[in-house]
Amino acid sequence: MSKRKIVITKNLHVDLVRQIEEIVPNWEVIIGKDKEVWGGSHINDAEIIVGYQFSLDTFANLKWVQSSSAGINHFPIKQFIENDILLTSANGVHAYPISETIFAYLLSLTRKLNTYVKNQQAKVWHHGGIKQEIHKKTIGIIGVGAIGKETAKIAKAFGMKVLGVRYSGLPVQHVDEMYTPNQLHLVLPQCDYVVVTLPLTKETYHLFSEEQFKQMKPTAFFINVGRGSLVNEEKLVRALQEGEIAGAGLDVFEQEPLDVKSPLWNMDNVIITPHTAGSTEYYNQRVIEEIFIPNLKGYLAGNKPSINLVDYSKGY
Incomplete structure (x- = not known):
């Protein structure tokens, strides 16, 4: 046998x-x-x-x-x-590395580190118009699973107000206010940072499209570490180009690798990583x-x- x-x-x-x-x-x-x-x-x-x-x-x-x-x-x-x-x-298994990556995006975009890296490569000494900070701001975590919980915990170290979205709507430690997915429209206008950690399902496909980006603050940053197809990429590009949102940190895309012709590559207010947010030793x-x-x-x-x-x- x-x-x-x-x-x-x-x-x-x-x-x-x-x-x-x-x-x-x-x-x-x-x-x-x-x-x-x-x-x-x-x-x-x-x-x-x-x-x-x-x-x-x-x-x-x-x-x-x-x-x-x-x-x-x-x-x-x-x-x-x-x-x-x-x-x-x-x-x-991704809670630590992805939550660290999320705050790498947040800190880099807020403190313009991505701009300064480009300036360093070009040997340009320029202020870059830096003025924002993370402390006391509001973060919306769309999908409060293991990654979302760890992200909320770190956010509290910055004194941030944490809004969460999860299907059950049940409270979670470090999340100040919890909402359900059908209340997303109530969450987005409040947020300085919107972080998406959802899985891809029939219900979450293109959850973020034109309407959702219009609901966000023009000073808000959008972070996607879930799945690329959670976002209508064409509408995201338009929102970034027209200043409906301030910038984005993106680890996942509708097509991977990201097409070399995508406008996202050349945007100064976008940080791109190649689906590596969860990588860890x-x-x-x-x-x-x-x-x-x-x-x-x-x-x-x-x-x-x-x-x-x-x-x-x-x-x-």
Whole structure:
């Protein structure tokens, strides 16, 4: 009888490999980033897969996928549903790096560090018209999950007023006022900074378009670290060009890589990062130790994974 199999399509530190193998001593564990390591029969025979991008010829053996990303839109969800395959995400592992990136945007745009970097490269000594500061301002966090909660916590260190938007509308520590998505129009006019950390679903597609940018202050900055398609990019470009908002920090885009012809590249009031806000030296460790291993122990005991189990009806 062949052994049950786990395929992990990432390179892992030896300590993480050891932890997994100790839990499943009688399983075959295939680990490696290169497709040559896990492709072919290995991926198709696997009962459990940990990874991000892979393709299967059959779903007959697969029972559970642990995504190595927070997003799940790239997976064949229809086939997963039809074959009763469980899916868990990597939500939560990004809270520190993405919240740090959010404040890197906020500080850079507010204190014009992006302008000064360009001036330095051109050897130009110029004031740049700097005058704004973050302290005591209002930040709206659209999507108060793990990232939003950490962002709210940091915002309080700057004495900021924190407004939050979440589906439940339930209160969260460090958030002064909580709203539901249908109250977004009440939140945007109040904000000096709008930070979007939502997942992409049918309901959130192009949540930010012309109407929403018109509701924002002309002095407000827009930050998107969720998914590119949360935003109608054409309307965002227009809002920036016409001064409806002051600037933007963008890590995600409707098309990635961002088209070289996009006007966003040449805007002085825009900071672009290539979908790297969640990158961290601790990424694999958090996915394996904080999500996969606890879920694996439960799975071996006959239970469904309890951490980050995706609800297919909600899309996250």
